[in-house]
Amino acid sequence: MDHMIPLSIPNFEGNERKYVDDAIDQGWVSTGGAYITKLEQELAKFLHTDNVCACQSGTAALHLSMVEAGVVPGDTVLVPPVTFIAAVNPVRYQFATPIFIDCDDSLCMDPAKARKFCEDECEMRDGHLYYGDSIVRAMVVVHVFGNMADMEGIMDLAHDYNIRVIEDATEALGSHYTEGRYAGKYAGTIGDFGAYSFNGNKIITTGGGGAITANKSEVVDHLRYLSTQAKNDPHYYIHNEIGFNYRMTNLQAALGVAQMEELPEFIRRKQANYNYYKKAFEGFELGELMPFREGTNSNKWFYSLKIDLNKVKASMRDIITALEERKIQTRAIWGLIYEQIPYKNAVTYGLEKAPYYAACILNFPSTTQITEEEMTYVVEQIEDVLRGFTK
Numbered sequence: 001m002d003h004m005i006p007l008s009i010p011n012f013e014g015n016e017r018k019y020v021d022d023a024i025d026q027g028w029v030s031t032g033g034a035y036i037t038k039l040e041q042e043l044a045k046f047l048h049t050d051n052v053c054a055c056q057s058g059t060a061a062l063h064l065s066m067v068e069a070g071v072v073p074g075d076t077v078l079v080p081p082v083t084f085i086a087a088v089n090p091v092r093y094q095f096a097t098p099i100f101i102d103c104d105d106s107l108c109m110d111p112a113k114a115r116k117f118c119e120d121e122c123e124m125r126d127g128h129l130y131y132g133d134s135i136v137r138a139m140v141v142v143h144v145f146g147n148m149a150d151m152e153g154i155m156d157l158a159h160d161y162n163i164r165v166i167e168d169a170t171e172a173l174g175s176h177y178t179e180g181r182y183a184g185k186y187a188g189t190i191g192d193f194g195a196y197s198f199n200g201n202k203i204i205t206t207g208g209g210g211a212i213t214a215n216k217s218e219v220v221d222h223l224r225y226l227s228t229q230a231k232n233d234p235h236y237y238i239h240n241e242i243g244f245n246y247r248m249t250n251l252q253a254a255l256g257v258a259q260m261e262e263l264p265e266f267i268r269r270k271q272a273n274y275n276y277y278k279k280a281f282e283g284f285e286l287g288e289l290m291p292f293r294e295g296t297n298s299n300k301w302f303y304s305l306k307i308d309l310n311k312v313k314a315s316m317r318d319i320i321t322a323l324e325e326r327k328i329q330t331r332a333i334w335g336l337i338y339e340q341i342p343y344k345n346a347v348t349y350g351l352e353k354a355p356y357y358a359a360c361i362l363n364f365p366s367t368t369q370i371t372e373e374e375m376t377y378v379v380e381q382i383e384d385v386l387r388g389f390t391k
């Protein structure tokens with residue numbers, strides 16, 4: 001191969017330059033402008049929801065959701081251990097405490113374990129679930145790699161214990177249920193809040209950016225108000241709440257509107273490429289391409305190879321380095337969050353699958369521009385490198 005095959009890079013094959021130029025020509029580059037509204041409308045239409053607020057990042061979307069969910073200092077929030085740390089940090093921005101609940105085989109939070117935690121370790125008092133003296137106010141449910149969490153189990157639990165559900169759909173724009181109670185429902189539109197990200201490696205990008213939706217349109221209006229410094233009067237600087245500077249800019253939104261035009265095609269390619277890889281990896285004795293949840297249509301944002309570490313005698317770093325030398329960019333799944341310094345004293349519950357998967361998953365190129373020739377090369381080289389480590 002004469003070039004590096006990237007993991008996941010932006011794709012600007014559409015109207016990106018045209019719309020960004022237009023925003024500059026109009027002079028609307030900051031937190032006001034028609035592209036912001038247009039992007040919000042396009043997202044709402046795509047997600048079959050009433051109202052969406054565009055903001056600066058997925059992290060900002062998660063933080064605003066946390067504020068709006070009423071998470072206050074001293075509260076407890078249930079979170080996943082194996083995901084990007086940005087899903088958990090907003091708990092600490094609110095001076096609340098995360099508790100890490102194990103994942104299931106989808107890599108998303110296991111509702112059965114979360115329920116067991118609530119039953120065995122907590123107590124219902126005055127309509128709230130208490131862990132010791134702390135109210136379990138919310139849970140952050142991440143749809144990992146575009147794979148949807150078991151939302152029926154999650155929503156039943158949330159209902160039984162009066163817990164707000166913040167869906168981190170930053171990796172799952174477009175994933176939706178096709179069967180069951182939530183058939184037709186998109187990731188981020190089932191819980192109380194849904195957060196999206198348009199960072200450079202996500203399925204669409206605005207450079208940096210994000211969005212939030214909520215199960216009530218007025219709540220989204222309030223989130224938009226909070227994101228723009230909570231300004232109450234169009235002419236005077238009157239502020240009735242503590243706001244944030246979290247609004248998306250019109251420049252970002254111009255990129256976003258162009259990317260939304262291409263989103264269905266990006267999803268189509270991600271899904272087709274996944275199927276191509278699936279065939280190519282068939283029968284491989286040292287690893288298995290992880291499936292996506294039955295009864296859902298996933299955007300298939302990221303692909304995971306589960307490596308058999310009983311047979312492959314190498315660290316993930318050795319594997320990644322060897323593939324890099326062969327011009328293939330891969331990565332290990334995230335470091336477990338409860339092992340990171342800021343969280344090392346955190347409470348964990350039922351951990352079993354999270355450390356198992358964290359050790360053996362390799363993500364490999366899933367970029368929308370990848371060719372069949374490149375995918376064939378990727379599979380051949382991964383198989384060859386892993387076989388080399390069995391001796």
Ligand SMILES: *Cc1c(COP(=O)(O)O)cnc(C)c1O
Pocket residue numbers: 056057058059060083084086087142168170171196197198199208209210
């Ligand atoms: C990307 C990502 C985020 C953060 O989004 P930003 O736009 O980068 O702030 C949060 N959670 C998960 C799971 C992510 O993958």
